[in-house]
Amino acid sequence: MKRPRSYSRVTKQTLSILGKLIKAGRLERELTAAELSERAGISRKTLRNIENGEAGTEIGIVFEVATLVGVRLFDVDDRAGAMHSAHLEEKLTLLPKRVRPSRQEVDDDF
Amino acid sequence: MKRPRSYSRVTKQTLSILGKLIKAGRLERELTAAELSERAGISRKTLRNIENGEAGTEIGIVFEVATLVGVRLFDVDDRAGAMHSAHLEEKLTLLPKRVRPSRQEVDDDF
DNA sequence: TCAAATTGGGCATTTTAAGACTCATTAGAC
DNA sequence: GTCTAATGAGTCTTAAAATGCCCAATTTGA
Numbered sequence: 001m002k003r004p005r006s007y008s009r010v011t012k013q014t015l016s017i018l019g020k021l022i023k024a025g026r027l028e029r030e031l032t033a034a035e036l037s038e039r040a041g042i043s044r045k046t047l048r049n050i051e052n053g054e055a056g057t058e059i060g061i062v063f064e065v066a067t068l069v070g071v072r073l074f075d076v077d078d079r080a081g082a083m084h085s086a087h088l089e090e091k092l093t094l095l096p097k098r099v100r101p102s103r104q105e106v107d108d109d110f
Numbered sequence: 111m112k113r114p115r116s117y118s119r120v121t122k123q124t125l126s127i128l129g130k131l132i133k134a135g136r137l138e139r140e141l142t143a144a145e146l147s148e149r150a151g152i153s154r155k156t157l158r159n160i161e162n163g164e165a166g167t168e169i170g171i172v173f174e175v176a177t178l179v180g181v182r183l184f185d186v187d188d189r190a191g192a193m194h195s196a197h198l199e200e201k202l203t204l205l206p207k208r209v210r211p212s213r214q215e216v217d218d219d220f
Numbered sequence: 221t222c223a224a225a226t227t228g229g230g231c232a233t234t235t236t237a238a239g240a241c242t243c244a245t246t247a248g249a250c
Numbered sequence: 251g252t253c254t255a256a257t258g259a260g261t262c263t264t265a266a267a268a269t270g271c272c273c274a275a276t277t278t279g280a
Contacts, residue, residue: 005151005170005171006151007170007173007174008174008177010173010177010182010186011170011173011174011177013184013186014173014177014182014183014184014186015169015170015173017184017186017198018183018184020198020199020202021198023202024198024201024202024205027202027205027206027209028205030209030210031209032208032209032225032226032227033226033227034226034227035209041115041116042268042269043268043269043270044227044228044269044270045228045229045268045269045270046267046268046269048227048228048229049267049268054170055168055169055170055171055173056168056169056170056266056267057168057169057267057268058165058166058167058168058169058236058237058267058268059125059165059166059167059168059169059172060115060117060121060125060164060165060166061115061165061268062169063117063120063121063124063125063165064117064118064121067118067120067121067124072120072124073124073128073183074123074124074127074128076120076123076124076127077120084127085123085126085127085130088127088130088131088134089130091134092130092133092134092137095134095137095138096137096247096248097246097247097248097256097257098142098246098247098248098255098256098257099137099140099141099142099145099255099256100140100248100249100255100256142255142256142257143256143257144256144257152238152239153238153239153240154239154257154258155238155239155240155258155259156237156238156239158257158258158259159237159238166236166237167237167238168237168238168266168267171238206277206278207226207227207276207277207278208225208226208227208276208277208278209225209226210225210226210278210279
């Protein structure tokens with residue numbers, strides 16, 4: 001055992017759904033695994049891992065492939081994309097930049 | 111330069127938004143980076159990469175952290191999660207299992 | 221039915237992320 | 251203003267992902 005990492009059910013399901021969305025998108029566009037993987041600049045095996053919902057693939061690659069087959073996680077298109085992001089930015093500036101240093105028993109742990 | 115991988119704007123924006131959502135979720139729950147990273151079983155540096163929208167983190171870890179702070183990509187909760195997945199499964203069975211071997215000039219390439 | 225092409229999976233190698241440690245910076249409670 | 255702790259960032263080591271190659275299995279068009 002090297003690094004036995006565990007994933008929650010929600011994580012596994014999310015990965016599975018995303019993989020299936022990507023595979024469906026690829027088939028709808030009639031792209032072979034070889035074609036899509038080449039366009040994405042990855043190997044055919046990595047694409048298969050993604051479509052199978054494997055947890056180990058790096059997220060940038062997965063999102064890139066998703067984008068290539070038209071799967072969008074947020075309402076991000078090239079124009080309005082920054083909007084959603086800006087709203088988040090605003091929210092982040094409203095939130096404290098750090099968690100309060102002095103613990104004061106929030107009893108949030110259980 | 112080893113493997114200069116490039117990511118589309120949509121991919122970068124998606125990563126950025128997801129990272130900000132996670133950071134916002136962490137701050138709202140008043141978790142320090144150390145606390146959240148420990149709960150996720152990852153290092154503080156990896157968490158920072160995620161919140162900064164870096165592309166290199168493995169997707170399972172990112173989704174796990176997102177789950178921990180309440181960020182859901184799909185409407186996946188522990189009960190109904192399989193439903194969405196089942197619908198996709200159905201869609202996938204309807205689609206051809208493979209792309210047609212004989213290319214017939216779909217002129218989709220440009 | 222047949223055959224071409226896609227898909228699936230193992231294996232060795234290369235590339236890279238993740239971890240652990242340290243130190244500098246900065247926010248924010250007092 | 252001060253002091254504490256959270257954050258940001260760099261380096262080195264280690265573990266694992268990604269690749270490329272191979273060949274087997276399966277689909278599907280003809």
